[in-house]
Amino acid sequence: MRQYLKQDEWRIIEEGFSPDHHKASESIFSLGNGQMGQRANFEEAWSGPTLQGSYIAGVYYPDKTRVGWWKNGYPEYFAKILNSPNWIGIDVNIDGETLDLFKAKKVERFQRILNMQSGVLIRSFEVTLNNGQKLSVKTERFLSMKRPETGVIRYSVTPENDCKIIFTPYIDGDVVNEDSNYEEKFWNILETDASENQASLLSQTKKLDFRVAFAMKAEVTGADSSDVQPVKNENYSGNHISLRATAKKTVTLIKYIGVCSSLNYKNEELINAAKKEASNAELVGFETLLKEQKAHWENIWRLSDIKIKGDVTAQQGIRFNIFHLNQTYTGKDERLNVGPKGFTGEKYGGTTYWDTEAYGIPFFLMTAPQKVVRNLLVYRYKHLQKAIENAKKLGFTNGAALYPMVTINGEECHNEWEITFEEIHRNGAIAFAIYNYIRHTGDTNYLAEYGLEVLIGIARFWSQRATFSQDKKKFVILGVTGPNEYENNVNNNWYTNKIARWCLNYAREALDIVQKNNPGRFDEIVEKVNLDTSTESGVWKSVATNLHLPYNKDEEVFLQQDGYMDKEQITANELSPSIRPINQHWSWDRILRSCFIKQADTLQGVYLFEEEFDTETIRRNFAFYEPRTVHESSLSPCVHTILAARIGNPDKAYEMYLRTSRLDIDDYNHEVHEGLHITSMAGTWMSIVEGFGGKRVYKDGKLRLSPIIPKQWDEYAFRIRFHENDLEVNVTQNEVEVFSHADEVISLVLYGKEIRITPGKSIKEPLNVKYYA
């Protein structure tokens, strides 16, 4: 953990200048607008440690580097998110010295603020240069949510004394990825252009020929006159803007940027489109753009804010998570998905993981219009043929589908065998998301339209992947990696087997539903996927019924995998803090053979299928696995929060809530400099709504709430959508109030009791902390 940021309900605040914190802050203060993103790199020169990062949604690189023995079935490439040309750069030269805080004589009153209410990054400082000049600087920047191809920076300098200032706003195509081998460059720069107060650059990615155009307009105020010289070379374009500044008088440069990619334009239109974006932005002007930005965020917060009273730490945490989720994914472009690091770092390649289904969808189901989740489901439906091809590469037949672990276009694009080939539980998450969507929306038609085909492909996969053990007289699933990636190539991972069984059963159920509701479409699908109705679902049933689920009789717990009890049974609190996180201190083999669990695994299954288990069973499993879990995956603590709340342990739930909500702000796992954990932020939201709020939808399709409240909070409030209706839930230490924004009477189950709320009204119930406990 590293806590250097100030706590505030609406803002992330860094005070005081520390180069050691800079890379972490670059991540934490990142900006995005669903279409592009930018780490909080400085505009002016910075020679200290940094991870330069500017990212364009959907633009990636297929890396074919090979190491070690190549395995049959590996994908041709793995996808890398690209650090794109740098459009934020503004060099500042004062009387011949380049402003660079890393080299300056003295930096005072440094402050960096991420205003989450309005989506603006603000920085201010006073600096004394080595040449003796002293300046106050203030910068503001944002990526317009309303105009996703526009970025804007207002850079103000107030010198203590008269001086000569040269601003050089520029666009620089000479960038690298930190993770590139041999310093390989991923971009060709096709065209650069510069004229007075404007510049542009057209870039092209190597291999896949994505194109991105950047255009800039610069505007200076506060100086009597300035001399402007366009500058460019083959990778770079910009302007030298020289001016005489007067003591104590502020000069301001505003840089308007347009960024357009070939995902949305024809190649030949790109440069003009970007120029038009920049010009429009200049025309509208900084203040108006800022007003738009505030209005846009106000609307987001109105619908998705969670308010916590009496606990600034917790309040800041949840808003940080909601803020970044909304910066990353807006649901507008069905070709996009939610990368685990969003636009905040290179790791995980900006690609799609099971995170989307397991974490993102529960969040969007409750906060976004139904069509957003439907789009995310259809995204996978469109990849079904590629999932079938992927399974084929691994030897499966008859239309069995294995969705990729990591993908950008439906193809698998990661090549570590223990993940690519073995982390097959992702297939379960994708099937479960369909079920989850339907139980939250009632949109059963989705099965006939898209869902059933996916479910058949997945059921076929599991029925082939399970093999029969003569020794156990059971079906077994050998050689997998479960959600807990601190185990590889294990046999009968409980979670994997559990969700496999569920998939097999749900596919049969879905067959029945579609056959009953939509016999014509049913016949069409049967023909399309060549389903043998006389045998296939019988095989699924037999595998599901006879699938081995490991259990430990001594501890009376579901057993994470065969042989888990052979490990030395130690708990995480016995480990010295000096070796945490273990993945930064232990070699891989040591991690693998330890009992330590990276993230909820058996408990992930207990969470998903909670209604099957009584509270005592959940409690026993939680008591066994929680102490063995090191939460070195960001996806872990939220599930533990929810289960801790479920078994009446609000203190543990609160501890885990802080961990998930402040994972990045407080850098629990010493890795925030690499980027933020975007997908787990949805888990933070679930921690409150499903954890403290006790929100559930079981098989019966009813909305349930059973709120508790941590003792640290005075009250908290959240909004949820259910069947496209909006509800507001407010929980105090004494009572629960549910207000309905719906147009019709809403039924729900509060503490196990059916209630009905009329439109525009609320009901109140006393808090019942004993309901589960």
Next chain:
Amino acid sequence: MRQYLKQDEWRIIEEGFSPDHHKASESIFSLGNGQMGQRANFEEAWSGPTLQGSYIAGVYYPDKTRVGWWKNGYPEYFAKILNSPNWIGIDVNIDGETLDLFKAKKVERFQRILNMQSGVLIRSFEVTLNNGQKLSVKTERFLSMKRPETGVIRYSVTPENDCKIIFTPYIDGDVVNEDSNYEEKFWNILETDASENQASLLSQTKKLDFRVAFAMKAEVTGADSSDVQPVKNENYSGNHISLRATAKKTVTLIKYIGVCSSLNYKNEELINAAKKEASNAELVGFETLLKEQKAHWENIWRLSDIKIKGDVTAQQGIRFNIFHLNQTYTGKDERLNVGPKGFTGEKYGGTTYWDTEAYGIPFFLMTAPQKVVRNLLVYRYKHLQKAIENAKKLGFTNGAALYPMVTINGEECHNEWEITFEEIHRNGAIAFAIYNYIRHTGDTNYLAEYGLEVLIGIARFWSQRATFSQDKKKFVILGVTGPNEYENNVNNNWYTNKIARWCLNYAREALDIVQKNNPGRFDEIVEKVNLDTSTESGVWKSVATNLHLPYNKDEEVFLQQDGYMDKEQITANELSPSIRPINQHWSWDRILRSCFIKQADTLQGVYLFEEEFDTETIRRNFAFYEPRTVHESSLSPCVHTILAARIGNPDKAYEMYLRTSRLDIDDYNHEVHEGLHITSMAGTWMSIVEGFGGKRVYKDGKLRLSPIIPKQWDEYAFRIRFHENDLEVNVTQNEVEVFSHADEVISLVLYGKEIRITPGKSIKEPLNVKYYA
């Protein structure tokens, strides 16, 4: 399998021109002399499929390419053997057309011969060019065994008609590795020089600054006159030698080459040293060099030949193996070791594996002077500190040593976790080699001098690596990869646990021996390695005694690992030939979860510790594991040969013998184009001597022989060394004759009966095929 070569007792013969076979032949016809090696690439231009390969012993490249999630404890680099500058090249131009068999109009009477008796590669063909010219060509080349820095090529051309010929003998530094990413080049060329009939080139490896100098002298005969033009550029040097050739008259170019590396010279001496080598070679002349070569090989064959009468297939196979072993490793340079592919390909990086101890040492123990094996043992002793550092990186303490899986200088230099971190059985092979050396030589002093320290480090490793399972109430070794690399991260691999137990016991035995024989040295070692004599060996004993060794009661066999019986039990002969080898057809996960065994694993342990088991036990384990073994490691069939012979199954032994001895010639695993399986060639030798010959040395230190003979053979004969004494064994279908070359009376156990042989005499016994059966 692919059989396109002619069978012959002393030669490998390819007849008829087929570009499809060329890459395979490039491997099979490779030449080497212990210090450098060369694939059988053509001298003249070749635009068809090829793997250019020229290798210098000890010269490598530390590749730092990274892919996927970097694991803690990975080495900084992995070592790559380098394709070095091409010194064999001779371009041939006839009346303006470049000779290139891939493009020529017609190629006839093509023949390529590897003469194993004399160590010479000969090629001849008739070619019709597109310009109508017709030529006969003959080339001969060898790497001098006597002068390991000399190579020589005689290239003769006989045109059908008068024509103009330009020979361009050259040295080319513009080479790549086939396995390089981004076509990265590994060499800098520092200097090129060319003058009349000579040329030179000085090259330097990137990163590690190895330097290698090449010098050439060219000599033309058979032409009335020639015009010689030196040519060079920054990566290349050579000569254009133009001449008028007369119909039916042979012109010959002889190219003498000197190759000197910075392993043996100061940088500033290199070029001159190489030039001197080339000049000396020219001075001595081709015919004399050839005579030296023949004499050298005659001597090698006198000492190490195995003769098989009545079976050319088998005879060619064993000689091919003995020939390549002697080309790869001569035992002269203690810095070198035996790479799995020798000088015949890039794979496995020319580095040292457990192959050396498990296969190489048994071979050299019986064929080479004692000091050769001692050198190989001392090689590991010198790496002990690095093995301790390596173990430390993985979290072990107190001087525990884990030798690297792959190394070139004692550091681990491979980075796939399942191999690097988990294939820890290599530690066992290194300890066992010490024991093996001592029981074959009687040199118990080796323990005090070097062996004990290594054994202590290894015992410390195992005692820490085993952990106690409360569930089993036994020590267990979790998360390993056994010799069978078609399983990763398994628990309680029987072979690994068995050899771990043996190491722990042998270390205690070694402590006692040294303490008794050499108490002064004992105290010195105790102090040096900080051994706690009151507790450590007690811990070793306790772990050894209580170590879990999996066993299957139904089949009454040692169980390869925990959970092995959960797999679908299929035998290899149920697999369609179209999917063999499975590693070229199945994805890795499918291989991992199948029951198929890449190479002897449990049976490797049965082989090593054979004297502990009765014949029935060996037979049961063989009957269980043999059908499940796909022999996709070259190290596998030899062990199966030995055990099949041991249990009285000569037919299976013969089948496996052919497989090991002709693995490359007949390309059983469809991969010979990548290079030859050099280390397994020692296993071929063991197949005959330990398999058919029944040679053993058990704990009592006595030499045992119990020969059988395959029905396909009339007779066979081999030589072995034991305690530095030479014996010759001749086996016919009726009797066994053992002849002694020793100076003293030799005792040995023949078919269980002690016999004595006086110097220069032999004894004969009737063949006893029933001895084991």
